[in-house]
Amino acid sequence: MLSRVANSIYWLNRYIERAENVARFIDANYHMTLDIPESASNQWQPLINTTGDHELFAELHGHATRENAIEFLAFERDNPNSIYSCVRSARENARSIREYISSEMWEQLNTFYLMMNAAASESAMHIPHHFFVDIMTSSHAFIGITDSTMNHGEGWHFGRLGRMLERADKTSRILDVKYYILLPSVDYVGSPYDNILWAALLRSASAFEMYRKRHGRIDPKKIAEFLLLDRNFPRAIHYCLATAMISLNLITGSQRGTYANRAEQSMGRLLSQFEYSSMKEIFDFGLHEYLDDTQTRLNDIGDEIHDIFFSPKMAGAS
């Protein structure tokens, strides 16, 4: 397939996944802050930090409040990672490959964008819970429509590759920022707020119910393990990497355990690290350091994918 098309479908999926994650962050945080006392409720700055855009935020708004945090994360046009910007970028990418994707995918994304645009003209504070649910549902609908209307060929795999890398990155960021914010509260384990905060973290990753089924009681170490190493939970980093690896292997035609290019080599290395790591080793290494390293390596894999498959300078062009 055309390199440009592969690039667009990859980014289209990344942007949709990003929008969905930001919507979930805001929604979970919003509900959490309604449950806890005011003093403990300044959970908006850490949320901004989770997205990695704290410098831009400080420049635009300074101190984080509920209002400006939601505005920034949901609607800010100057924030390339706001829900608004992500949906718009996803749609621009889709528009540039409209002939390639199914018309059902396009129509879903276009109505998603129109819905987003209509909401963006309203004040952020009047945006009800169902707006964020709509964003998440639209994203899920897009993934479902993609899976059932598009050939599961090269293009589909590039899309899934993008989505899984984005999701792995976002899960690692949630865990990285929140874990350290919440950890001091381990001192008063058993207080009702403690459970609320940890449950909110799990909800930020849509992981609460699945975690309960898997591990039962709320335990920070188990939560970290669930979001990092679980093999079956679709937002766990391990799951994302394993799925991304399958797509990458199918794109290049490599056998599992072998590699045809640097992206595949790096990804295989990162995946096997997750496959053969224990939580004890991760904590010994340092959870933050481990997550930081994972994020750096995910970025590198993204760059390598770009150079190998999408760069217009590739393929011996004269």
Add this chain to the structure above:
Amino acid sequence: MRFDGYDSEGFYDELFTADGVARPGADLLIERINSLPESELQRRQIAAEKALLNLGITFNVYSNEAQTEKIFPFDIVPRIIQAQEWQVLEKGLQQRIRALNAFINDVYNEQKIIKDGIIPAELVFSADGYRKPCIGLKPPHGVWCHITGTDLVRNGDGQFYVLEDNLRCPSGVSYVLENRLIMKRTFPMVFDACSVQPVTDYPSRLLDMLQEMAPSGVRSPVVAVWTPGIYNSAYFEHSFLAQQMGVQLVEGNDLVVHNGEVMMRTTTGLERVDVIYRRIDDDFMDPKVFRADSMLGVPGLMEAYSKGRVALANAPGTGVADDKAVYAYVPEIIRYYLQEDAIINNVPTYACWRPDDCNYVLENLDKLVVKAVNESGGYGMLIGPHASAAEREEFSRRIKSNPRTYIAQPTLALSRVPVLTDDHFEGRHVDLRPYILYGKENIYVLPGGLTRVALKKGSLVVNSSQGGGSKDTWVLNETGEQSPESSFQMQEDI
């Protein structure tokens, strides 16, 4: 809503012969609309617009920063054309395209028509669309212009006239197909009752035609549609046609000339392209041959083309024949190459480079429509009767300083159609752009084409860039029998 109070105000109306009297073939439609419950028609109009928005059937507006995409306004009352009337138009268009292709081929090769004194050499060579690098090119089967969109208008006398030929990258066919789809969705009963010739097979015919052009020896040709990109005003159409044909949509950056072949950059390396339906102007195609500053083009493309390694539709240089000054000569061009009289007339045209014509134009600016020969999209026009004295003065100055670049035509009483306004019907002026495909042997004319409507009351300008809208165009079947939309009608003559 009913047609009871509809007033055609003395104009030729496409649906009514006189106030309240339907034209043959339109009666069924009018009856149906009159029998719809109150506000049902408006409801369907709104549903149709919503569908267009959700489907993202839009065009880009350059000047407007906030909203760069707009839906092309669409009126759900169709325009109807009788079968017999259509047959004449179809023959006339085929004749015209055949002659124009012979002309293009001639001016870039033997130039017989110039040597025989039919058309002045300086007129041809000074045409905006004339391209020196095309001299000596011999496209497969002698066809240069494979895709044409010819603008027709109907005058107050009820006759159709050719307003202009669009031989470069005519757009709008996607709206014809989408309008039809929307009409069938929102108006199934009325559509069902009338017997309308199908348009949906256009993409298959376009693909067949493109594949026929492939360089000899290529077994399963790789076809691509070439777009300047998502910011082009016709991007929707480029993408739509590629999708409907199931071929690649490429941008300049996707293409490269490698070992004399045109290749696409893919995730697994370079892959050859055999046929390119280009929707990008000549000037931007190859920076080595045309504009050196083109960022959209593919260096070396023209060399590959001239060596027959890749086919281009339309060929570069076709614009020489849609110059508004050359237009004035088309009746002679038809006579010269085909020894026939033109079946569809030109609008009488005064060419300002002829001193007598120029004087007449300058003296009658208040009665004429003046057009700059190098402009399109409704720009560079003076509509004399509606213009102010200052505007006429300005055009007078422009014409005197450069007569070659202006033509003038009498103001036509363009025919009208009823359109849905808030709560009643009003007449609006229309034109018609049928689409013509010139293949190896056949010339296919899409039955109907794009009916463009001037949405502003009294306006004669129908271009989308000037706020025009569109309607579905129904060419009725001769027999009056139902034909399924998917039926495949074979071309008989040619």
